[in-house]
Amino acid sequence: MGTPLVGTAIITGGNGSLGSEIAVSIAKTQPYVHLLLLARDIRSESVKDVRERIRLIGPRSLEFVKVDLASFNSVVSFTEITVERVKNKEIPPVTLLINCAAMSSYTTEQVTRDGHDPVYQTNAIAPFLLTVSLLEAFRAGDGTPNGGARVINVGCSSISKGTLDYFESPDPELSVHPGAPLSAKEATKRFGSSKLIMSAAMYALRRSLVLTGKLSLNVYTLDPGVMTGESHAANAAPLSVKMAHQTRSGLRPFLRVFSKTAMNKASVPAKVIAKVAFRPDTVENWGRERYYILDSEYEAGSVIPAMRDPKQMDALLKKMLQQVEVGVKGMGSPSSRVSRLSC
């Protein structure tokens, strides 16, 4: 390609239903963006399929990298290599990170090698670790609202069922008897809690970065609504759970807005995400904490009430920073980057 690349876009779950559609949408609308897609198995059919779909769009800069989000080691190895590649100008600075991958499970599981519930580590700790460990790879910003970088966290309506302290005192039974079925209610609470913690911690990180003023990184959550198609993340869900997700009967008022959208193909929210990710911002808009439900914008504090309590947000940020520091001990910890953040 004759025209230089303008930035790198990283998408986790780049082979998943939504992640792959987001990659295709960006490839169609942003031909000079380097697409760095993360997947657990880069030889899978789904990866081959995304490669082929993007190849048919035209000449694009695309690569898949193997990362297991349930492993601190895997995430940190990736971020260290990526920071080096950006410094060496092998790839352009990261202008966009989309935390799309997620797992849900309707059985109890053994904790990961890092000692966490795999749902929590994959959905909450990994996106946070990825973001803080990539700080030096993000485009630094030029003082304008569009000069920096963006992080979009893919949310889910189930956050309304979650709590911030869900993973604090894990039931020892869970790891003693892995494979035992969980009730639909419990599994939704577990998944919703992981998504809630991820979203809230990322807004807390944004606040901290705004305070230190060192990096122009905007962070928001986008709830894609309910999608049709085979989400591997929901495969194990009993029918009752899937139905509850579809009807969304007991959710809070903001979710009623999104029930109007009914079920969409993954390509619908993917196009919205690709648009929101590259939409120019005004100075006024940049300062707001935004939460999207498809392309409708809300004040994040109205969706995540804990955001109205600065002490709770500070405590959450501190806890997450401690957890990722523990996770990367002895493996080239990003602590130098982390310690620059105020909490």
Ligand SMILES: NC(=O)c1ccc[n+]([C@@H]2O[C@H](COP(=O)([O-])OP(=O)(O)OC[C@H]3O[C@@H](n4cnc5c(N)ncnc54)[C@H](OP(=O)(O)O)[C@@H]3O)[C@@H](O)[C@H]2O)c1
């Ligand atoms: N489907 C819906 O109706 C719906 C509704 C609201 C929000 N969402 C959100 O949309 C996002 C995408 O969901 P989807 O429907 O596209 O599900 P999906 O097709 O199952 O995609 C999930 C992706 O996450 C990846 N992943 C899971 N565990 C991983 C790990 N340990 N390391 C690396 N990657 C891992 C999967 O990789 P593998 O292929 O290796 O498993 C897959 O690429 C999720 O954040 C979900 O919460 C979905």
